Amino acid sequence: MQIQARHLDTTTIFDVSGDIDFANSPEVRQALLREIRESHTARVIVNLGQVRYIDSSGVASLVEGLKASRDLGSRFILIGLSISAREVLQLSRLIKVFEIYDNEEQALAT
Amino acid sequence: MMALCSNPRLLSTVRGAVESLAEMLGFPAAQRRSITRAVDEALSNIVRHSYGNRFDQPITLYFRRARRRRGNCVERGLEIVLCDRGPAIDPNKLRRRSLDELRPGGLGLHFIHEAMDTVEFTRKGARNRLRLVKYFAPTSTAL
Numbered sequence: 001m002q003i004q005a006r007h008l009d010t011t012t013i014f015d016v017s018g019d020i021d022f023a024n025s026p027e028v029r030q031a032l033l034r035e036i037r038e039s040h041t042a043r044v045i046v047n048l049g050q051v052r053y054i055d056s057s058g059v060a061s062l063v064e065g066l067k068a069s070r071d072l073g074s075r076f077i078l079i080g081l082s083i084s085a086r087e088v089l090q091l092s093r094l095i096k097v098f099e100i101y102d103n104e105e106q107a108l109a110t
Numbered sequence: 111m112m113a114l115c116s117n118p119r120l121l122s123t124v125r126g127a128v129e130s131l132a133e134m135l136g137f138p139a140a141q142r143r144s145i146t147r148a149v150d151e152a153l154s155n156i157v158r159h160s161y162g163n164r165f166d167q168p169i170t171l172y173f174r175r176a177r178r179r180r181g182n183c184v185e186r187g188l189e190i191v192l193c194d195r196g197p198a199i200d201p202n203k204l205r206r207r208s209l210d211e212l213r214p215g216g217l218g219l220h221f222i223h224e225a226m227d228t229v230e231f232t233r234k235g236a237r238n239r240l241r242l243v244k245y246f247a248p249t250s251t252a253l
Binding site: 023053055060087088091 | 118119121122125140143144147150151154157158209212213214216217218220221224
């Protein structure tokens with residue numbers, strides 16, 4: 001799993017690749033929370049286009065990112081969800097809690 | 111049978127093996143993903159709760175074809191048993207949490223129950239034993 005942050009004006013974009021599971025979800029959580037709390041950007045986009053699998057601990061990391069963003073008045077957006085990622089968000093009834101777009105262009109246009 | 115240590119870095123390998131086995135048995139893609147997810151979550155729970163995040167403890171998985179009769183139908187499927195040697199688990203801690211509140215954590219058991227037709231936890235001797243079964247859609251024996 002790899003996670004890298006890019007900055008576009010008032011937006012931080014995280015590009016994540018690989019599987020997010022119990023082995024590496026703490027790394028995702030730490031990267032998201034550090035950036036959200038330190039940068040205070042208006043919009044955080046997590047690009048999951050290269051993520052094949054997310055387990056419950058990965059979902060928990062995204063929920064923590066969402067809550068931290070809300071606390072600071074930022075938007076927290078997910079893009080590029082795989083079938084598997086969409087399934088776990090539906091199973092956990094979080095699919096309507098997150099702001100989700102197909103791709104970066106759509107997310108940046110909102 | 112698959113024997114491994116409780117290192118989370120092995121989870122992706124197990125996921126690959128389970129997905130391949132489910133495909134070989136003929137499960138459709140959505141069920142392959144859910145079975146794989148259930149086994150992955152069960153393993154993570156063993157590492158986290160049974161072994162307290164110690165990464166050198168033994169876990170054994172057993173796989174076999176399952177079969178049950180329901181009326182005139184025979185259902186076939188896949189049985190997966192996960193065994194660990196951690197301390198006994200309080201069955202009350204194996205309940206799914208409500209999904210009504212927005213909070214991280216506690217989703218793994220929910221994923222397991224959503225994916226599998228049978229989820230049975232037992233303690234046998236010094237071993238915890240989690241039995242998971244997923245059946246195909248039933249077929250009539252009259253055919």
